[in-house]
Amino acid sequence: MDAIQIYGGNCLHGQVRIQGSKNAVLPILAAALLIDGVCEIENCPAISDVYHMLRLMESLCCTIDRNGHTVRVDAAGVSRCDMPPDSVGVMRSSIMLLGALLARTGSVSMQYPGGCVIGSRPIDLHLEGLRKMGVVIREREDGFDAETKGLTGAVHRLPIVSVGATENLVLAAVLANGNTVIENAAKEPEITALCDFLIKAGAKIEGVGTKRLCIRGVEKLHEVSYKVPADRIVAGTYVAACLCCGGEVFLKGAPCMQMKAVSAAAASMGAGIEESKEGIAVTCIERRVMPPGLITACYPGFPTDLQSAFLAAMTLADGEGVLEETIFENRFRIVPQLRQMGARIDCQKNKVCVSGVRTLCGTTLRAEELRGGAALVIAGCAAQGRSVVKNKHFIERGYEDICHDLCSLGARCKKE
Numbered sequence: 001m002d003a004i005q006i007y008g009g010n011c012l013h014g015q016v017r018i019q020g021s022k023n024a025v026l027p028i029l030a031a032a033l034l035i036d037g038v039c040e041i042e043n044c045p046a047i048s049d050v051y052h053m054l055r056l057m058e059s060l061c062c063t064i065d066r067n068g069h070t071v072r073v074d075a076a077g078v079s080r081c082d083m084p085p086d087s088v089g090v091m092r093s094s095i096m097l098l099g100a101l102l103a104r105t106g107s108v109s110m111q112y113p114g115g116c117v118i119g120s121r122p123i124d125l126h127l128e129g130l131r132k133m134g135v136v137i138r139e140r141e142d143g144f145d146a147e148t149k150g151l152t153g154a155v156h157r158l159p160i161v162s163v164g165a166t167e168n169l170v171l172a173a174v175l176a177n178g179n180t181v182i183e184n185a186a187k188e189p190e191i192t193a194l195c196d197f198l199i200k201a202g203a204k205i206e207g208v209g210t211k212r213l214c215i216r217g218v219e220k221l222h223e224v225s226y227k228v229p230a231d232r233i234v235a236g237t238y239v240a241a242c243l244c245c246g247g248e249v250f251l252k253g254a255p256c257m258q259m260k261a262v263s264a265a266a267a268s269m270g271a272g273i274e275e276s277k278e279g280i281a282v283t284c285i286e287r288r289v290m291p292p293g294l295i296t297a298c299y300p301g302f303p304t305d306l307q308s309a310f311l312a313a314m315t316l317a318d319g320e321g322v323l324e325e326t327i328f329e330n331r332f333r334i335v336p337q338l339r340q341m342g343a344r345i346d347c348q349k350n351k352v353c354v355s356g357v358r359t360l361c362g363t364t365l366r367a368e369e370l371r372g373g374a375a376l377v378i379a380g381c382a383a384q385g386r387s388v389v390k391n392k393h394f395i396e397r398g399y400e401d402i403c404h405d406l407c408s409l410g411a412r413c414k415k416e
């Protein structure tokens with residue numbers, strides 16, 4: 001069965017190692033297409049989005065060798081430029097291949113990408129930016145054909161901050177003819193990871209980690225070995241799990257420097273947070289209190305990807321609180337299910353008002369997307385009695401083994 005069964009009510013105690021970052025590794029895999037030779041990517045998370053990406057890359061004639069968490073990509077044979085529609089349709093990150101593949105082959109034919117149902121998620125900024133770099137794009141009803149006689153550097157000013165568009169333009173720019181400037185670039189740590197990878201391979205990028213990236217096109221990139229950083233969103237999910245269930249956990253390898261807003265939110269709810277080079281220790285002994293108002297924002301703000309997990313924690317906090325979503329318009333899909341567990345939540349457009357309850361009750365739930373699904377699992381761990389979260393495949397897109405991780409912290413859950 002495609003479900004997770006949970007017996008809730010246990011406090012969490014123990015330690016868990018944080019996996020490699022999904023949002024970092026996907027554009028890095030796309031970047032491997034740009035490299036003349038073999039790339040070795042370590043700490044690659046074993047998640048279904050990565051498997052999808054690797055299958056897509058194989059369909060483009062890359063040779064992939066996966067050994068545990070190490071993936072070697074040899075893109076020497078890349079010749080295909082049409083992406084299989086079934087793979088593109090299921091994963092938004094397939095759009096990452098666009099910039100890289102245009103640099104490599106000069107032409108791409110693909111369907112519009114799929115992904116989580118958390119909003120309209122257009123790709124207009126990606127396409128507009130690439131047009132500026134000399135790409136002719138003909139849109140069809142279900143996809144588009146893109147072609148270039150050679151990418152040229154350009155000055156971009158993104159009208160809204162977009163992680164994916166920034167990444168795609170970086171990928172298109174590193175081998176382009178001339179200089180590219182990206183103003184109002186996203187500053188997410190996953191973009192820094194992509195730039196670090198590319199710089200290690202010989203790319204010339206300045207302004208990494210800032211909102212202005214300057215890229216000088218180079219002739220070619222060389223072989224590289226790179227270790228993917230730990231996943232700040234997975235670590236943040238387990239911070240929220242500790243807030244939900246209470247207890248004391250150590251998140252080994254959690255990237256605390258990238259998690260300041262998350263740690264601050266958890267601390268404002270009454271958790272003790274201790275950061276070190278080795279990871280983050282979270283202690284949550286007292287009952288939680290509502291945060292003074294939590295609002296999602298671009299990095300370094302509170303990440304939209306942790307909004308659902310913190311909403312689950314807020315349902316069990318003392319008092320009343322407001323959580324506001326500013327990045328995606330359809331990201332409160334778990335509210336009806338949390339209500340079914342006894343949570344008191346009032347939804348108003350992009351805001352929810354939460355009145356804390358003392359307990360949630362286990363029930364049958366249905367994941368509809370990745371992060372919301374993980375939030376339902378941690379709510380189930382805190383709830384009294386048995387819960388079943390259906391559609392675990394959504395959660396497996398980004399979590400290597402959420403049951404194993406939570407069980408090693410003392411929760412009782414298993415795949416059905």
Ligand code: UD1
Pocket residue numbers: 022023024026092093119120121122123124125126127160161162163164165186190304305327328329
């Ligand atoms: C990435 C992350 C996702 C995270 C999101 C925001 C990956 C694989 N995914 O998604 O987990 O939730 O950043 O931190 O890294 N937009 C447009 N036009 C575009 C592109 C985006 O209007 O061409 C809008 C989106 O609808 C959204 C906002 O820009 O409202 C931000 O989206 P974006 O940063 O691009 O998100 P993704 O890259 O899809």
